[in-house]
Amino acid sequence: MSKKRILTGHRPTGPRHIGHLVGTLENWKRLQDTHECFFLVADLHVLTTGNAQPERIQGNILNMLADWLAAGIDPSRSTIVLQSIIPEHAQLSLLFSMLTTVARLERMPTYKEQIKELNLPPSLGLLTYPVLQAADILLYKAQVVPVGEDQLPHIELARETARRFNQTYGETFPEPEALLSKAARLPGVDNRTMHTSYGNAIYLRDSDEEVERKVMSMYTDPMRIHATDPGHVDGNPVFVYHDIFNPDKAEVAEFKTCYREGKIGDVEVKRRLVEVLNAYLAPLHEKRAEYISHPKMLLEVLFSGTVKAKFIAQQTLEEAYEKMGLLHSQSFSDKVLANNIAGIFC
Ligand code: TRP
Numbered sequence: 001m002s003k004k005r006i007l008t009g010h011r012p013t014g015p016r017h018i019g020h021l022v023g024t025l026e027n028w029k030r031l032q033d034t035h036e037c038f039f040l041v042a043d044l045h046v047l048t049t050g051n052a053q054p055e056r057i058q059g060n061i062l063n064m065l066a067d068w069l070a071a072g073i074d075p076s077r078s079t080i081v082l083q084s085i086i087p088e089h090a091q092l093s094l095l096f097s098m099l100t101t102v103a104r105l106e107r108m109p110t111y112k113e114q115i116k117e118l119n120l121p122p123s124l125g126l127l128t129y130p131v132l133q134a135a136d137i138l139l140y141k142a143q144v145v146p147v148g149e150d151q152l153p154h155i156e157l158a159r160e161t162a163r164r165f166n167q168t169y170g171e172t173f174p175e176p177e178a179l180l181s182k183a184a185r186l187p188g189v190d191n192r193t194m195h196t197s198y199g200n201a202i203y204l205r206d207s208d209e210e211v212e213r214k215v216m217s218m219y220t221d222p223m224r225i226h227a228t229d230p231g232h233v234d235g236n237p238v239f240v241y242h243d244i245f246n247p248d249k250a251e252v253a254e255f256k257t258c259y260r261e262g263k264i265g266d267v268e269v270k271r272r273l274v275e276v277l278n279a280y281l282a283p284l285h286e287k288r289a290e291y292i293s294h295p296k297m298l299l300e301v302l303f304s305g306t307v308k309a310k311f312i313a314q315q316t317l318e319e320a321y322e323k324m325g326l327l328h329s330q331s332f333s334d335k336v337l338a339n340n341i342a343g344i345f346c
Contacts, residue, residue: 006031007142007176009040009083012060016067017201018277019186019194022244027146027181029072037078038140038309039068041302044083044090045133048126049118062298067204069301070288080305083136088313092135095320097128099164100157105130108153134158138165138173139313146179169323186244187237191219202277204284211281212274215241220266227265238269246276 008028010016016025031037041061061082069075083089105111105127115122133154137145138161145155155178162173185193188200195201202214220238224231233239233256242252255272258264291298321328 003034003036004143005038005140006035006144006146006179007038007040007137007140008146009042009081009136010064011042011045012057012064013046014056014060014196015063015203015205016071017194017196017203018281019188019201020067021071021204022186023148023181023183024146025068025071025073027183028068029074031146032072032074032077035144038081038142039073039078040081040083040136041065042083042133042136045129048123048129049114050120050123050126062295063205065298065301066288066291067284069291069298070204070284075301075305079308080301081309082302082306085302085306086310086313088139088310088317089132089135091317092139092313092320093128093132095324096131096135096138096161096165099161099168100131102127104157108157110150110153130154130157131161134161137176138162139316140309141174141312141316142176143174144179145176146181148181152178152180165320165323169320172319172323187219187240189214189218189237191235191237204281205288206281208274208278211277215270215274215277216267218270220270224266226262227267228262230262231259231266233259238266238273241273242269242276245280246273 010020010024028037028039041064043057043061046057046060065080068080073080108130111122111127111129114126118126130153134157137155137158145151145158147155155176159175162175166172188194188198189202190198190200192198192200202211206214215238218238221232221236223229239252239256239259242255246252251272255264255269259269318328318330322330
C-alpha cells in the first residue's frame with residue numbers, strides 16, 4: 001500500500017524553540033517513517049498581519065529551515081516547499097475563494113482573535129488566510145495534516161472546500177484529516193505557554209550559557225521560600241522539563257520526592273536541568289552549525305524540494321482549471337483544439 005501523503009508547515013517567524021521541538025518537530029520527524037511528507041515554509045502567510053518586516057523574512061526562512069533540519073527533518077526523504085516560489089499556491093487560493101463566503105471566513109475563531117490583537121483594520125489577505133491554507137493542503141492532495149489544536153478550524157475549512165469543489169466540479173480532492181499532536185504544550189521559563197513574542201522561550205540555537213541563564217531564572221514554586229520548605233512539583237515547569245528531557249527517570253523521581261519533602265533546593269534541580277537540556281540540544285547544535293556555515297546547502301534543500309513540489313502543483317492546478325471550465329495549457333494542444341474549437345465558439 002502506498003504511504004499516505006502529509007502536508008504541514010510553519011510560518012517562518014524566526015528560529016524555533018524547544019516548544020516547537022517537543023510539540024511539532026519530533027512528531028514530524030517520526031512521521032517521515034510512515035508517510036510521504038511535504039513540509040511547507042508558509043512565507044506568504046507571514047504577510048497577512050501587515051507587520052512582516054521585509055528585511056527579516058529571508059533570514060527567518062533560513063533560520064527556521066536550519067532548525068527543521070537540525071531537528072531531523074530529512075530532505076532526502078521529505079519535500080520542503082517554499083510557498084511563495086510556487087505561484088500555484090496563490091492561484092489555487094484564488095479559485096477556492098469562489099467556493100466560500102465572506103461570512104464563513106469572518107466567523108473563523110483565528111480571524112476574530114487576530115483582529116482583536118491588531119491595531120490596524122484587517123486586510124483582505126488576513127480574512128482569506130484559511131483559504132490560502134486550504135490551497136496549500138489540497139494543491140498536493142494531502143490526506144493528513146498534522147497540526148496543533150488552534151489550526152483545527154482551518155483544516156475544517158479545507159475539508160469543506162474539498163467537498164464543495166468535488167460536488168460542483170467532480171471528484172478531485174481528498175478530504176484531508178487533521179492529525180493532532182499529542183504532546184502537551186511546553187511552558188515557557190515564566191510558566192506561560194512558550195511563545196516567541198512572550199520572550200520566555202528557549203531556542204534550539206541557544207548556546208549552553210543562554211540555556212543556563214534562562215533555566216536558572218525559571219519560574220518554580222512561588223510558595224516556596226526556603227529550600228527546606230516542602231515544594232510543589234505538579235505544574236512546576238522545572239519538573240515538566242525534567243519529565244520530558246531527562247532520560248534518567250529514577251533521578252527525576254528522586255528529585256521530586258526530595259523537593260516535596262523540602263530536602264533539595266531549586267538551584268540543584270535547575271543545575272541538573274541545564275546539563276540535561278544542553279546534552280539534549282548538543283547534537284542539534286552540531287547539525288545546525290553545519291548548515292549555517294554552508295548556507296548554500298540550505299538553498300539547495302529549498303530548491304530541490306521546490307522543483308519536486310512544482311511538478312505536482314502544476315498538475316493539480318491544470319486539473320482544477322479544466323474542471324472549472326477554464327482554458328489551460330492542454331487546451332492549446334493541436335488535437336484538443338481541433339476537437340473543441342467548434343464547440344468553444346458555438
Ligand atoms: N497556519 C499554520 C500555522 O500558523 C501554517 C500553515 C500554512 C499550515 N499553511 C499550512 C499548516 C498548511 C498546515 C497546513 O501554524
